[in-house]
Structures are given as structure tokens and as C-alpha cells.
Amino acid sequence: MNVIVAAVAMSATLPGRTYGLGLIKEPLRADLGISDLRFNVLNFWAIVLGAIVVIPVGWLIDRLGTRAVLAGVTALLATSVFLMSRVTSEWGLFATLTLVRGLGQGALSVVAIALVGKWFRRRAGMAMGVFTVLLAPGFVAPIFVVGEIVKQSGWRVAWIDIGLALLCGLLPLGWVLARSSPEAVGVPADDPVADDGPSRPMTLWAALRTPAFWVYTAAATVFNLTFSALTLDNQSLLTEHGLDGKEANDLVLGVLMLSGLPVNVLTGWLARRLSLGKLLAIGVAILTASLAFFPSIASLGGAAVYAVLLGAAGGVITVIFFAVYGHTYGRTHLGSIQAAVQVLSVLASATGPVILAVCREQFGKSDTFFYGFAVVTAVLMLAAWWVRPPVVPRGEGI
Known part of the structure; x- marks a missing residue:
């Protein structure tokens, strides 16, 4: 049940996502009389400050x-969404937007991932594959529902409805169905990983001292940076x-969705058979190909090929991103x-569009962005392929 609750929780991050x-x-800008540039500036700083949460x-x-x-996070996010629906000033918007960004895109996302990661270790890849497949309808359906409410009744009513859905839907659902860990309900824990992680759980500070942490994180955050800019x-x-x-x-958005889903499932299946680091390297290699290919697009067919590559890269990297930390460093921390x-990841997502805008302004087109990050991802691909997960002897403290 944790996988289902996690998918619902991740879908419920909608008000905090771009x-x-x-x-x-x-309609919000028109209501409050805020320019597009001013809103984007407020949004950027809301993302940065919200990450502190x-x-x-x-x-x-x-x-x-x-x-x-x-x-707790669901209740706080619902309250923040309610408050945002009542704002009448720029500063009121900034304060509530910061809370919604931090609690939605940041905090609730971490809880959703932990719901699965704290339960699975050996089967984390397969569990995260199922999780990402469930996210597809969870992400798409609310877009149409909320969009229609905004069209018919306005943005304030739509935001109130989202707050009610959080308070009356996710909150009781999570409390009734979610469980913190197998041990909390007397269920045997998922078998430990023998050869692809430490023998004992690692703390955050210990994980930060391992090369694998920075390679995995760099690969995932660079994907988020480029993906946020491109979409x-x-x-x-x-x-x-x-x-x-x-x-x-x-066309591109449709192909992205269709190409990503089967790759999610395939990656989850392969995660039981191959090293997660090598699977991540394959995903980053596909991302490199998509970035290098984009400047040559001259037709809808070319755009479709690019979308297939980017969707496949996202399908691999997303599953590994969700699974690799619990798999490698254990569930305790x-x-x-x-x-x-x-x-x-959040800071990278906020920075991506800014870097792309600077490249387009300085060079007149986007090719520099694509070729530059293709080089970066090629280096990360090699690092992900060769980096070794940490191994800590059972007799040593961490």
C-alpha cells in the first residue's frame, strides 16, 4: 500500500510544482497586477527559500x-494553499508561494520517495518502477481537472479545491494506509543487498564523504536542470x-509521456539484475544523445526522435534517482x-531556465546550452559507469 500512497502523495505536490x-x-498575475518578469523573480526566490523547509x-x-x-506536511501544505488562495498583495503572494513551493515540490516529494524507500531495499528498483508508472495518471489527470476549474470558476476556487483535496483526501488516506517501515508493523524487512551497498546503514554525513553520492546526485540534478529548462x-x-x-x-509532450512509461517498467525490472550505477550511466548516455541531437532538429519527425530520447532518459534516471539512495546507503537515515x-535537485530545477535564457541572450540561439550540457552529461555518464558504491565492514562504525 505504501507504493500507492506514495504515488498519490507525489501527485498531490501539484500546487508546488511549475x-x-x-x-x-x-489569471493570478492579472488578478494581482503583477508583470510576467516580476512573477518569475518571485517564483525563483520562492523556490530557493522554500528548499530550506x-x-x-x-x-x-x-x-x-x-x-x-x-x-503533518499534508496539513501544512493544505493550509498554505488555502492562504495563497486569499492573497491580495505581492508580498502575500511571495510568502505563501514560498511555503507552497517548499512544502509541495520539496517536503512532500521527499516524504513520497521515503514511503517507498523506507520499505524496500533489495527490490527498491522494481518498487520505484511501479511507483513512477502510477505517477503518470496521477500527474496528468489533475492537470485537466484543475485547468477546467480555473477556466470555469477562477484560480482562487481551484486552489481552495486543491486544499480541500489535500485535507480531506491525502491526509486521511495516508494516515489509514501508510506505514513507516516493515518493522513498524512486524513484517520482515526486505532482504539486504549483499554486493551493492554498505553492510550497515550510513548517515547523511558519511554518505556525503563517498564519491558515489556526488556522482549519483550530479547526474540526477543535471537531468532536472536540463529537463526543467527544456520543458x-x-x-x-x-x-x-x-x-x-x-x-x-x-507532439513532444505526448511522445515524452509515451516513451517514458515503458522505460520506467523496464528499468525497474533491470534494477534487480544490473548495478544501479551502470543503469544510471545508460540513462545519462541517452540524455547526452538527446541534448546533442536537438540542434539538428528541422522537422516534426526530428522533434519526435528527440522526445523519444529525452523520455527514455527520464524513464531510466527517474527510477534510479528514487531508488539508488536507499539501495546504496540503507533505510535508517x-x-x-x-x-x-x-x-x-530543486535548486538545479530553478537554475536551468535561467542558464538557458542567458545562453540564448548571449549567443542568439540555444545551441550552446545543448552542446555544453551534452559534454557535461557525457562526463557524468563515464563517472556513473565507473564509480563504486561504498562498502563498509560490519565491524566498523559509520
Whole structure:
């Protein structure tokens, strides 16, 4: 049941994510009289400051358990969404947006990942594969529902409805069905991994001292950086290549979804048979190919090939990102470790569109961004392939 609750919880991060805020951005700006540039500046700093919320949440997960923290974070996020629906000033928007970003995109995401990671270790890859497949309808369906409410009743009503869904839906669901760990309910723990991780759980500070942590995290955060930049400005990037921006954008988004789902399942299956580090390297190699290919796009067919590559890369990297930390460093301190990674991931996502905008302004087009990050990801691919997970003898403290 934890996998299902985790998928619902991750889907419920919608108000704190860019695509969720995109549903209300224009009517909200018109309502409050805020320019597009000003909103983007507020949003950037809301992401940066909101990331601070994530660190104590990871610490609390390790001490109180995922069930209690899920209830607390859900209640706080619902309250923040309610408050945001009532804002009448720029500063009120900034304060509530910071809370919604931090609790939604940051804290609730960490709790959702921990719900699965704290339960599984040997089978973490397969569990995360199922988790990511369940996320597809969980991400897509609310977009249409919330979009229709915004269209019919306005952004404030839509935000109130989301707050009610969190308070009356996710909160009781999580409390009734979620469990913090197998040991908490007397169930035998998932078998330990014999050859692909430490013999004992590692703390956050111990994990930070291992090369594997930084290689895994760099690969995942660079993917988030590039993916956030490309999906946010996808339409204008495709127009830059002489395509009908809206038509090509719809095609790319559809192909991204269709290509990512089967790769999620395949990666989950392969995670029982291959090293997670090598699987991550394969995902980063596909990402490198997609970045290097984009500047040559000149047709809808080329856009579709690019989308298949990017979707497949995301399918691999996402599953490994969710699974690798618990698999490699154990479950005991997973909340703190995953929280630290989430902070870096969120900051990378916020930085990506800025780097892309600077490249386009300085060089007149986006090719420098694509080729530059293709080189970066090629280096990370080699690092992920060769890095060894930490091994700690049973007799030594960590």
C-alpha cells in the first residue's frame, strides 16, 4: 500500500510544482497586477527559500516515521494553499508561494520517495518502477481537472479545491494506509543487498564523504536542470528551429509521456539484475544523445526522435534517482539523505531556465546550452559507469 500512497502523495505536490502553478499563473498575475518578469523573480526566490523547509523534514522522517510526517506536511501544505488562495498583495503572494513551493515540490516529494524507500531495499528498483508508472495518471489527470476549474470558476476556487483535496483526501488516506517501515508493523524487512551497498546503514554525513553520492546526485540534478529548462521553454525552442511551436510542443509532450512509461517498467525490472550505477550511466548516455541531437532538429519527425530520447532518459534516471539512495546507503537515515538530494535537485530545477535564457541572450540561439550540457552529461555518464558504491565492514562504525 505504501507504493500507492506514495504515488498519490507525489501527485498531490501539484500546487508546488511549475506545471501546477502554470495552470493559474496568468489569471493570478492579472488578478494581482503583477508583470510576467516580476512573477518569475518571485517564483525563483520562492523556490530557493522554500528548499530550506526540506532539510528538517528529512530529519523528522528518520525519527518520527513517514506516516506522521506525511500527515503533518499534508496539513501544512493544505493550509498554505488555502492562504495563497486569499492573497491580495505581492508580498502575500511571495510568502505563501514560498511555503507552497517548499512544502509541495520539496517536503512532500521527499516524504513520497521515503514511503517507498523506507520499505524496500533489495527490490527498491522494481518498487520505484511501479511507483513512477502510477505517477503518470496521477500527474496528468489533475492537470485537466484543475485547468477546467480555473477556466470555469477562477484560480482562487481551484486552489481552495486543491486544499480541500489535500485535507480531506491525502491526509486521511495516508494516515489509514501508510506505514513507516516493515518493522513498524512486524513484517520482515526486505532482504539486504549483499554486493551493492554498505553492510550497515550510513548517515547523511558519511554518505556525503563517498564519491558515489556526488556522482549519483550530479547526474540526477543535471537531468532536472536540463529537463526543467527544456520543458518550460519547449515551444519557443521548437519555434527557433522553424517549426510550428504549438503543434511541435504538443507532439513532444505526448511522445515524452509515451516513451517514458515503458522505460520506467523496464528499468525497474533491470534494477534487480544490473548495478544501479551502470543503469544510471545508460540513462545519462541517452540524455547526452538527446541534448546533442536537438540542434539538428528541422522537422516534426526530428522533434519526435528527440522526445523519444529525452523520455527514455527520464524513464531510466527517474527510477534510479528514487531508488539508488536507499539501495546504496540503507533505510535508517534515508530521510536526511533524500532531503539533501532534494534541495540540490530543486535548486538545479530553478537554475536551468535561467542558464538557458542567458545562453540564448548571449549567443542568439540555444545551441550552446545543448552542446555544453551534452559534454557535461557525457562526463557524468563515464563517472556513473565507473564509480563504486561504498562498502563498509560490519565491524566498523559509520
